[in-house]
Amino acid sequence: MDKLASLLHTTPAIAWMVLKVVIVFAGVMSLAAIFTWVERRGSAMIQDRIGPNRAALFGKIRIIGLAQILADGIKMFFKEDLIPTAANRGLFFLAPFLAFVPALLGFAVIPFGKSFVSGGTTYHLSVLDPGNGMGMLYPLAIGGMAVYGVLVAAWSSNNKWSILGGMRSSAAMVSYEIGMSLAVVSIFMTTGGYDPSEIIRAQGHQPWTWNIVRQPLGFIVFFTCMFAETNRLPFDFAEGESEIVAGFNTEFGSMKYSLLALAEYSHMMTASALIATLYFGGWQVPFVKDPSVLLSVACFVAKLVFFAWVFVWIRWTVPRFRYDQLMNLGWKRMLPLSMVNLVFHAWRMSQGH
């Protein structure tokens, strides 16, 4: 442990930063890849099927079908990369990245473990240190960027189904963003700051002091809006194979499609990290006052995986909404509810809390 600490002290700050970036983004990306498998296997189990369990390493080691991820990756990588003649080539190439990068970037401010002091310096386990002045506003802003990925993908492929999907989903994302932001604002208010580490510290280690108990209404609104933000069922208006073929990614094939799919899952990871941070105490370990660093990281990852699983779980429970239902829900239910939540907490604070 001492050796590890001295190694830490001698590493320059930039190396520590690079290490964090690599760990976070490699971790999130591999979790996203694993969740493509979890989605298929989980949905199969929910529907009394078995799901992909055949793919095996070297044709022998089956490991419950986890090699399916590799097989899918290799297959996608070697497929022909077709570009429609009428497509806008530049944007068509750019779109998967526009979808993928914001999905990952949102993760940057989220502390995935407890900060620790070693040799007089504090080390923060988040890519951007707390006190950077952006706080939770950053993932919200980046979440807004995610609209471009879908919209550019849809527009550049010059396909009517794609454009319909892109328009629908961008409208949904924009309208749900308001409800989501208002729900987050009431957390900022009760916390008295918008830095994620502050929000986590304010929630404490007892599960009944977490924001889920303090603001259940806000949680419901935020959680629902996250589904619209990540374009997951029941709000996956970008796709919708029964109505508009495959929606915004109709024309995408091979690695581009793979990136778009990965973007969705990375977005899911970021969203579940946000939910865990804002409402479930982030890295706080329930009932443990001063957890070790590793335990806090493990607890955060456990929460992250659980909420990602809830995303999958809900997808295979609830059917897709109709577009007008979605808009009604967004503007007539979610927005007023988050306002009620905001006003209620403002009133409570004014009463001397």
Added chain:
Amino acid sequence: MGVVVKKAELSWLDRTYVWPVMKGMAITFEHFIKQLFTPTSKRYTIQYPEMKKEMPDGYRGLHELKRFEDGAIKCVACFMCQEACPARCISIEAEEFSDLNITQGFEEKRPAQFKIDMLRCIYCGMCEEACPKDAIWLRKDYEVAAYDRLSMQYGKWDLMNTYAEIDGKDRISQDPTPTVPRRTIVM
């Protein structure tokens, strides 16, 4: 005359949408857990190469030419099946043989060649119906596939051995009694 369709009245709890979704999630989770802890052999899915479906009685699968205990073919080359076959996939060539021990007559008829073109066969079971000696059965093997057309032409010995492993019988490739050219027998 239109029919008035009454809308289902939802309680306030159902109209919140949150509670019904949670109920639905409970149902899906129950299915998930149940399926997760069901052993593979008891799941609905039959994982094909390792597990095979037990076909129901009366299933018409791959043919078998039946044999007597000594390995003599039951078929008497009466051509009934060839006539009955709507797909015209059976072709028989008859021959004569003498067998004083087992069968009742001195001279008997049997197929020298009995070919079924499995690519043509429609598994209708007409040959089985037509056979007066119960010599051809359509049994439960459904895995009739090959890489080339020639191996789908089943000959007499292929057809006699199709179920040999399943029944625990020997594979045979020779008639117990030799064929007798017709002209050599003294009448």
